Every structure is written in structure tokens, then in C-alpha cells.
Amino acid sequence: MNTRFGAAAGPFLIWVVAMVLILVAWQLLVWATGLPPYVIPPPALAFSTLLDNWPRLSVLTGQTLYETAIGYLLGAVIGFLLALAMGQIRVVQRLVMPALIISQAVPIVAIAAPLVIIFGFGITPKLIIVAWIVFFPVVVNVLDGLASVDRDMLNLARLMGGGSLRTFAIVKLPACIGPLFSGLKIGATYAVTGAVIGEWTASSKQGLGTYLLTANAQMNTAGVYAAMLLLTVIGVGSFLLVFGLEVLMTPWRSRSTAPAWAQWKPSQPAS
Amino acid sequence: MTYTKLLSATAGLLALATAFGAVPASAADLTTVRFVYDWPSADFELIPTLVGQQKGFYEAEGIKVDVIFPPDSQTTARLLAVGQAEIGFEATTDVVFGAAQGIPITSVGLYTKSNNxxxxxxxxxxxxxxxxxxxxxxxxxxxxxxxxxxxxxxxxxxxxxxxxxxxxxxxxxxxxxxxxxxxxxxxxxxxxxxxxxxxxxxxxxxxxxxxGAPDVPVWTYTASTDYLAAHGDVAKKWMRATIKATEWAAEHPEEAAEMFTKAYPEGGSLAYNVSGWKLTAALMKGDSGYMMQEDKNWLPIAQALKDTDQIKEVLPGSKYYTNELLK
Incomplete structure (x- = not known):
């Protein structure tokens, strides 16, 4: 029991240590540069500003989190399905890939304004921007996963009479789960940036992105950093959530034996 | 000509040129003033500064103005406060916020006098x-x-x-x-x-x-109080030259806008700049003359920000502006 707790607590503790180190580095930077709080506030001031404004910031965090989560799911699902289609049908891959690469080469801020003009000030343009950022790493990683399926496994499946659909479900799909999570983790950290860009362009509802601008306009640097802390929490939290899902869904990547609950034990024959 | 002779000749020519002042000694003698704009790109409100540069008003005062474009529209005051620039251009509300946040900047001269x-x-x-x-x-x-x-x-x-x-x-x-x-x-x-x-x-x-808005100024020139305490004489020279440049640009709007359009082609078409600059220039002099400021210019802005819970208190006018550079 203690060992299992220790194994689970290990990565968490490492994260806590990493966070503390970042805060220490931040404080040291403030001390070393001697810059005033209106340029770089010390961590304590940023945290106290966050707490003082929590009633307002919690509402804004909810809005940004909502945009991030929905846009992320949208991008992940579209990316995964697109990658599957591209992996299965070569013509689709050849046709779509250049467009995908071009789509990522265009700065997202450049398309944000036209999106608002086309779709208005509601949540739609924000979701599109978040999905736009998320779907590409998912597509690329899943495609890589599909391309690296063991040829021998495919041949074996065919020899054993597996049709293309069954081969896909039993051999190809499991092979791309690992790369899928790699794409999902990258997307999880970037998604919140997409939500902020969406809010910055034009919005009928305020979120952390618009708060950040307002605080900056008021030269409330501590407020800017408080919003940045919350955005960081969303980004890191999203990553950890996907990481947790990955550990749960791909147990073979982190352990060599199945967990006890999943182990099949044949019933003892009656003597 | 051998290599040695060529070197000797070059050195001789340089010595001669320096002796007769052909090398622009004035360029070395000019004091550089870094002017940080309020926006990440140039637009026609930069015309007085450009005119000051191109018509020699700054040089005549012994200064050289380098224009800096900030990373966003809210960084100007902080760049001044940490000594990354000497003179700034920004919205009057920035000065009030700066005072509320303890940023050591002050308005040194109003750019426009009324609310457009x-x-x-x-x-x-x-x-x-x-x-x-x-x-x-x-x-x-x-x-x-x-x-x-x-x-x-x-x-x-x-x-x-x-x-x-x-x-x-x-x-x-x-x-x-x-x-x-x-x-x-x-x-x-x-x-x-x-x-x-x-x-x-x-x-x-x-x-x-x-x-329904109060008639208060929108833009102003700013400087850090530390810089003014240490280099007030340079700031006064900048002020004199800028007022001359503004007067010239207001009297020659087409010419000034054309000068700007050539220097900053990305800042809009000539027609746009002429129109924009004429509308701007009409707001600059007011009843009290270029740059001059009073409590009635500042306290209503501070009160408006207090009434909208953006600042906690309205400070005395002297915390927002000074007319020292105009004396």
C-alpha cells in the first residue's frame, strides 16, 4: 500500500518541487534586477493580488476554462478523425497535408480578426482558434503512429484472416494511442493560449485574456501576473489531466504487468 | 600608387578633413533623447517629432531624437520609469494610472487640449x-x-x-x-x-x-521625474524644439503629412495622414497655447477613473503634471 502511494505521489512531488523552484527563481530575479513591482512584481504580490481579486478572477477563469476545454475537445476529435482518414486514404493525406502545414504557418493572430468578422463575438471564433492550435499536433502524431505500425504485425493480422477494418481496430488503432497522447499533451498546454488570443481579438464576454489587457492598461502589473498565474494553472492542469488519462489508458507504457484489478485469473477447477 | 602611399594619403585626407570640420563634429556633440511612442507602429501623431528631426529643430537645440516604438500601447510609462527612454507620448489616463501605481512619471506638456x-x-x-x-x-x-x-x-x-x-x-x-x-x-x-x-x-x-464625455485632453508628453531632476535642461531643449516643430506642422499640414508618409509609408496613405493630422492639429493649441496644462485638464480625468473604480483616490494636480519645461 505504502509503495503504491509512494509511486503515485512521486510525480506529484516532483511537480511541487519544480513549481517551488520556479517561484524561487522568480523571486531571485526580482532581487537580482532590483526592478520595481510595476515592472516585475514579486511572487507574493502576484499571489496576494490574485487572492484579493478572486471573486472576479474566478468568474473570468471559468469563462476561459470553458473556452479552452470545449475548443480543445473539438480540436482533438477533429485532429484524430482527420489523421485516421489521412492514414487510411493516401490521396486524402497527399491532398490535405500541404493545407494543414500552411494552416499552421499562418500566424493565428492574423486569422483571429477575420474569424470574428465572419462568426461574430460569441464563443465560435474562440473555439475555432483553440481547435486550430490543438488539432495539428494531434494529426501529426497520430499519422506518425499509424505510419510506424509494425509491418510484421499487419502481415500477421492479414494471415490470420483479419479484414481491413478488424486489422485497423486491433493493430493500427492501439499503435497510435501513444502518439495520440503525445499530440494531446502538446495541445493541452497550447489550448489556453488560443483562448486568450480569441478573447483579445473581440469578445462579448470577458475572460482572463481580457482581464490581462485591462490590468495592463491600468498599469496593474501585479494584476497581469495574477492572471498569468491562473492561465499557467489552466495550462499545466490541462497537461496533467491528459497525462493522467494517458497513464490510465496506456498502462503498458508505465508498467510491465497489468494492474491487479485487470488481471484475469482462471477459476480453479473443482476437485 | 603603392599600398603604403595609399594609406598615407588616406590618413592625410582624414586629418585634413577633421581639422577643417568636414567630419560632422556636431553629430558627436548632440545629446541623444530617446522618445518612446504610445503605439507599436507609427501614425500621423508622430508628425511633430518627425518634423523636429527632419527640419533640424532638435539639432538646433543640440539634441538628437531617436524614436522608439513600444511592444504594446501600455508600456511607455514603464519604459520611462526604468530609464529605457527619456521622453514619452501616451494617453493622459496612463499618467493618472502611473501616479496611482507609484510609477515616477509626470506629464511635461499636453499634446492635445480637448476630447475628440x-x-x-x-x-x-x-x-x-x-x-x-x-x-x-x-x-x-x-x-x-x-x-x-x-x-x-x-x-x-x-x-x-x-x-x-x-x-x-x-x-x-x-x-x-x-x-x-x-x-x-x-x-x-x-x-x-x-x-x-x-x-x-x-x-x-x-x-x-x-x-456626454468631459472635455479633457487625450494625449500628452511624459517623462520620468528622475530624468527631469537630472537632465531638466535637456528636456527643456526637447520641449522648445518640439513646440517649434508642432507650430510648423500645424501651419504646413500637407507638407508635414507628406514628410511623414515618405518616412513611414506603412503609416497610411497621404490622404489619410493629411486628414488625420489636420483633425489632430486643430486640438493642440487650445486657449493657453501649445503644451501648457492646468488642473482643469487633469483632475476631471482622475475623478472619472475614481468614479469608475479604476483608481482609489484623486491626487493633487502637481502629481500628474508639470509646466517646468515651458519656463
């Missing part, structure tokens, strides 16, 4: 405080808009819930022209030329007092 901010509608679409209810109005996240909107809503006898406020980060003119909003909030000198250029018509407008 307001509400703008598409050409031929009626716009009045009586028909604002239910309209979608684009607002910026800047402090100026936040300070002015309550005045508009109060004059229209409305609350924020009676209108649909759209938060815009970039230009709201495009949203207005695309029919995505009913009303844009902006300053007249920027929005009107853009609409004129695009539609060849004037937008409908409620500007300044007509929009």
Missing part, C-alpha cells in the same frame, strides 16, 4: 444618445474607453445591460464597416479619415461633450 473621443456610426445611419439602447458598441480594454463609457451611458440614461458591449483589441473600424457592430468608440482623428478613405463618406458621430 466619441461614438461613431456608419454613414447615413442616425446616431444619438436617445437611440443607443440595444445597440452593439465596440469598446477597447484601454483605460480611456473604460473611463469615458460611464459618461456616455449616464448621458443616455442607460446602463451597461441596456447595450451590447463588444470588447475589441484591434481597430473597431473594420468591425463597424463590416456591419458587425452598430457603433465604434474611437477618437475622431483616427476613425473619420479611415471611414472617409474606405467609403468616401463621413461616419455619423457623437464626439466629446456631444457623447
Amino acid at each position: 473621443w466619441g461614438l461613431f456610426g456608419r454613414p447615413d445611419e442616425p446616431l444619438s444618445l436617445d437611440n443607443l439602447k440595444g445597440k452593439s458598441i465596440a469598446i477597447y480594454t484601454d483605460s480611456w474607453t473604460k473611463a469615458m463609457m460611464p459618461f456616455v451611458l449616464k448621458a443616455a440614461k442607460l446602463t451597461e445591460d441596456d447595450v451590447k458591449l463588444i470588447i475589441a483589441q484591434d481597430s473597431d473600424t473594420n468591425l463597424l464597416l463590416a456591419g458587425k457592430i452598430d457603433i465604434a468608440t474611437n477618437t475622431e482623428n483616427y476613425l473619420v479619415p479611415q471611414v472617409q478613405e474606405t467609403l468616401k463618406k463621413d461616419p455619423t458621430a457623437l464626439v466629446g461633450k456631444a457623447a
